[in-house]
Amino acid sequence: MKYLDLAYTKPYLMSLNPGREMDVAILGRPEIARAFAEFGASPALGRALDGERFDIRGLRTPARGDGYDPVPENNPELPVVQFVFHLTGLTPGERVFYRVTLETADGTRVEGGIYDFRAAPEAGQPFTFALMSDLQLFRPCDHTIHQLGRRAPDFILFAGDMINVAWHVGDWFTVPGAWQPEKMIGMSFFDIMQRDDDGVRLMQYAPVFPCPGNHETDDNRVEGNRQWALEFDRYSWRIYMQIWRAYYPDGEYGWHGKHWYSLDYANMHIDSLMVVRCNPWDPYEAPGTILRGGEPGPDTPQGRWLAEDLRASKSRFKWVVMHWHMMNRGDDTQPLLCQPAPDPADPARVIYPVDNAGRFLHPLFAETGVCAVNYGHSHVYERYLIDGVNYIEAAYMGVKYGKPDGQVNPSGVYPVNQQHDFRSYLIVSCDGEHLRAKAYQASVEPNGYGYEGRVFDCFDIR
Numbered sequence: 001m002k003y004l005d006l007a008y009t010k011p012y013l014m015s016l017n018p019g020r021e022m023d024v025a026i027l028g029r030p031e032i033a034r035a036f037a038e039f040g041a042s043p044a045l046g047r048a049l050d051g052e053r054f055d056i057r058g059l060r061t062p063a064r065g066d067g068y069d070p071v072p073e074n075n076p077e078l079p080v081v082q083f084v085f086h087l088t089g090l091t092p093g094e095r096v097f098y099r100v101t102l103e104t105a106d107g108t109r110v111e112g113g114i115y116d117f118r119a120a121p122e123a124g125q126p127f128t129f130a131l132m133s134d135l136q137l138f139r140p141c142d143h144t145i146h147q148l149g150r151r152a153p154d155f156i157l158f159a160g161d162m163i164n165v166a167w168h169v170g171d172w173f174t175v176p177g178a179w180q181p182e183k184m185i186g187m188s189f190f191d192i193m194q195r196d197d198d199g200v201r202l203m204q205y206a207p208v209f210p211c212p213g214n215h216e217t218d219d220n221r222v223e224g225n226r227q228w229a230l231e232f233d234r235y236s237w238r239i240y241m242q243i244w245r246a247y248y249p250d251g252e253y254g255w256h257g258k259h260w261y262s263l264d265y266a267n268m269h270i271d272s273l274m275v276v277r278c279n280p281w282d283p284y285e286a287p288g289t290i291l292r293g294g295e296p297g298p299d300t301p302q303g304r305w306l307a308e309d310l311r312a313s314k315s316r317f318k319w320v321v322m323h324w325h326m327m328n329r330g331d332d333t334q335p336l337l338c339q340p341a342p343d344p345a346d347p348a349r350v351i352y353p354v355d356n357a358g359r360f361l362h363p364l365f366a367e368t369g370v371c372a373v374n375y376g377h378s379h380v381y382e383r384y385l386i387d388g389v390n391y392i393e394a395a396y397m398g399v400k401y402g403k404p405d406g407q408v409n410p411s412g413v414y415p416v417n418q419q420h421d422f423r424s425y426l427i428v429s430c431d432g433e434h435l436r437a438k439a440y441q442a443s444v445e446p447n448g449y450g451y452e453g454r455v456f457d458c459f460d461i462r
């Protein structure tokens with residue numbers, strides 16, 4: 001028996017306190033009766049820790065040999081267990097080696113590989129991180145992420161849209177024997193994000209700090225049904241929040257739950273938000289496009305928390321990650337970041353009366369010294385610099401959706417740089433005192449521009 005006969009994934013890392021603690025997690029079959037992690041300062045390991053077991057609910061295998069039934073409940077739920085190893089008492093900056101071992105009820109044991117990670121260093125020490133989003137099983141992502149992984153980031157900011165359909169188990173990881181679309185075989189989220197050949201260091205080596213995207217909703221049928229879209233109790237984020245449970249310890253899965261968090265990594269404070277629209281129809285046609293879980297406004301739970309959190313932080317750098325773009329060329333930023341209201345002039349239409357992006361979020365970011373905000377959703381490379389705040393969408397990793405010639409976002413500010421001629425990824429390095437971002441070309445498209453590995457955008461973040 002081999003490790004992947006019992007586990008569905010290799011280990012992955014998450015933590016709200018990455019300098020002192022790290023949760024190592026795996027997803028696997030219910031036959032795992034016990035799991036433990038060995039860890040230490042060298043590959044000799046030395047210390048051992050039992051994993052805490054959770055049942056992951058809501059993942060389903062295809063009902064048929066040729067696909068999923070569109071109604072989730074008609075597809076069998078796959079029993080999946082998660083083991084989480086809570087490593088505590090770490091010293092900032094220390095390198096930790098670890099290995100996960102799984103055991104069945106009859107005592108059969110299988111060992112995983114030995115991996116290592118670095119606890120977040122003290123403020124003033126160097127580190128490197130990568131921006132990612134919108135993989136969604138698009139085949140070219142594998143090639144992009146392979147190149148990104150060879151840069152060995154210390155952590156990954158993932159701006160949502162890991163998968164297409166959250167309850168499709170095959171979107172997250174490969175289940176032997178379960179149907180998958182031909183073009184997506186081997187492109188599941190964990191398949192791509194846990195490659196470790198060729199010097200690639202991703203989720204086994206670097207904690208991921210994610211936020212939910214529109215695809216992380218448990219049942220995305222709300223997007224296609226105008227009635228359902230307005231029934232708030234139809235929304236939940238249970239699957240995503242179980243997989244990333246370290247960030248959502250209260251497990252508030254529903255509309256009114258807490259889907260945001262913050263943490264410190266060295267001298268950087270990171271705020272992860274849920275800013276996601278539901279947009280199955282023309283945004284100005286009633287009932288309009290709603291913001292899931294509420295709008296990011298000054299009088300909302302998320303907005304109040306964010307303002308308090310950013311004002312309280314003394315970190316040298318403050319960074320915000322969310323899925324929905326605040327600045328972007330194209331239609332998607334045109335409805336302002338608020339809930340729709342009936343248009344007094346036409347009952348068939350709606351208006352967006354409050355500009356939470358321009359009137360609340362941006363002034364708050366400028367006031368509290370947020371140096372950058374990264375997001376995804378349009379699958380483009382664009383960045384803006386407004387009042388010292390960098391707005392970065394480094395999200396053309398697989399396919400491109402944006403409109404490079406589209407109308408300018410409501411701020412009226414044009415991008416400092418936009419590059420849609422090829423796929424790309426972005427790496428940020430901190431030397432302790434300064435942040436420098438480099439965007440790398442990851443493909444040569446039929447237009448023939450450039451070459452892989454070329455730095456096409458390089459800028460300091462202050």
Ligand SMILES: [Fe+2]
Nearest residue numbers: 161213214377
């Ligand atoms: Fe999206």
Ligand SMILES: [Fe+2]
Nearest residue numbers: 134161377378
């Ligand atoms: Fe997306």
